[in-house]
Amino acid sequence: MTSRATIQDHDLGRLTQRASGILGTLIAQYIETGEPVSSLWLAQHGDVGLSSASVRNVMAELEQAGYIWQPHTSAGRVPTDRGYRYFVDRLLSRRRDADPPPDVEARLRQAGTMSDVLSNVSHELSVASHHLAFACLPRVAAGTFRRIQFVSLGSTKILVVVTTSDDETVHKAVDLGEETDRGALEEGARYLSETFAGLPLLDVRRAVVQQLRQERMLYDQLRSRALRLASLTLEAMVPPNHLFVEGAWFLAEEVSDGEDRVPLGILRTLLAVIERKDLLVRVLDEYLDGPGLTVVIGTENSSPEMQAFSLVASTYFDGARTGRIGIIGPRRMRYSRAISAVDQVSRAVSRVLVDQTASSEHDRRRELGTA
Numbered sequence: 001m002t003s004r005a006t007i008q009d010h011d012l013g014r015l016t017q018r019a020s021g022i023l024g025t026l027i028a029q030y031i032e033t034g035e036p037v038s039s040l041w042l043a044q045h046g047d048v049g050l051s052s053a054s055v056r057n058v059m060a061e062l063e064q065a066g067y068i069w070q071p072h073t074s075a076g077r078v079p080t081d082r083g084y085r086y087f088v089d090r091l092l093s094r095r096r097d098a099d100p101p102p103d104v105e106a107r108l109r110q111a112g113t114m115s116d117v118l119s120n121v122s123h124e125l126s127v128a129s130h131h132l133a134f135a136c137l138p139r140v141a142a143g144t145f146r147r148i149q150f151v152s153l154g155s156t157k158i159l160v161v162v163t164t165s166d167d168e169t170v171h172k173a174v175d176l177g178e179e180t181d182r183g184a185l186e187e188g189a190r191y192l193s194e195t196f197a198g199l200p201l202l203d204v205r206r207a208v209v210q211q212l213r214q215e216r217m218l219y220d221q222l223r224s225r226a227l228r229l230a231s232l233t234l235e236a237m238v239p240p241n242h243l244f245v246e247g248a249w250f251l252a253e254e255v256s257d258g259e260d261r262v263p264l265g266i267l268r269t270l271l272a273v274i275e276r277k278d279l280l281v282r283v284l285d286e287y288l289d290g291p292g293l294t295v296v297i298g299t300e301n302s303s304p305e306m307q308a309f310s311l312v313a314s315t316y317f318d319g320a321r322t323g324r325i326g327i328i329g330p331r332r333m334r335y336s337r338a339i340s341a342v343d344q345v346s347r348a349v350s351r352v353l354v355d356q357t358a359s360s361e362h363d364r365r366r367e368l369g370t371a
Contacts (some may be wrong), residue, residue, distance in 0.1 A: 132247045
């Protein structure tokens with residue numbers, strides 16, 4: 001006698017085909033309606049080929065494994081962030097490269113400058129996804145980190161001096177809110193200088209932000225203080241991305257949108273972040289470290305104001321540098337449509353900007369007589 005198969009195939013490290021099918025159908029239905037999905041509906045309409053009782057057993061196991069949950073007694077189930085993650089990973093594994101619609105690329109080619117193109121990109125993405133959309137200009141290259149110094153100004157104030165490899169210096173006075181002895185300041189500056197010397201400022205800033213999150217857990221007060229001082233100063237040295245945002249009104253529709261509605265307070269916080277575009281760029285910097293497509297779902301976000309939302313983003317290439325485009329929407333977004341829109345538009349904007357860069361270089365060389 002063989003035992004009943006569990007939903008987890010431990011050899012493959014993924015859900016069994018039956019459980020995966022039920023989970024996928026449940027999530028697709030919930031995304032469509034916003035209402036909890038019952039075992040009876042799945043048995044009758046989900047094309048799963050199982051009785052209501054059998055579906056109920058699989059759903060109980062999915063719930064125990066953390067993929068779905070029951071918001072109310074006697075109600076159906078809705079996906080958790082883990083369920084959404086499994087669903088999205090399945091979508092990504094089956095994704096095939098596709099060219100963007102010709103009309104989208106044609107409209108971008110008519111836009112003119114890079115800023116005009118990216119402003120149109122945020123509009124195209126917002127209309128295509130029905131979510132808030134953003135597009136970032138490529139970040140201007142910053143210098144290389146050489147050393148950092150902390151000088152006590154008396155009481156709780158510290159002068160932070162950052163020097164780059166080309167001897168550019170930036171000074172910033174920071175009030176720590178607590179007194180710090182000279183030895184601790186020197187030790188913190190020595191740690192940062194030895195750790196990050198020779199790295200691009202942008203990489204140093206990213207590493208400092210990452211270590212700050214880790215230090216909060218390690219409770220290393222001296223290192224945390226040094227990282228905090230460095231972060232505040234490097235922020236002023238790394239040129240910010242110019243960010244184009246459109247479609248904020250779509251977020252307002254999510255305030256009363258079924259079981260997955262967004263609390264008004266969180267929506268207000270996110271809208272405030274959007275209003276301060278430099279803050280939104282900072283949020284994006286935390287999640288988008290490498291090239292390609294990125295999907296961040298709900299509580300995968302480290303920022304509390306983002307945990308009611310999901311982020312779908314991708315990089316584009318202008319022939320020399322990379323920038324980022326994407327959308328922000330509720331966790332109950334139509335991920336297939338969102339991923340397709342972001343992926344296709346990123347390909348379109350890359351082609352348009354690469355051609356623009358090549359054309360500008362050709363014109364420049366012709367003017368110099370070297371074409």
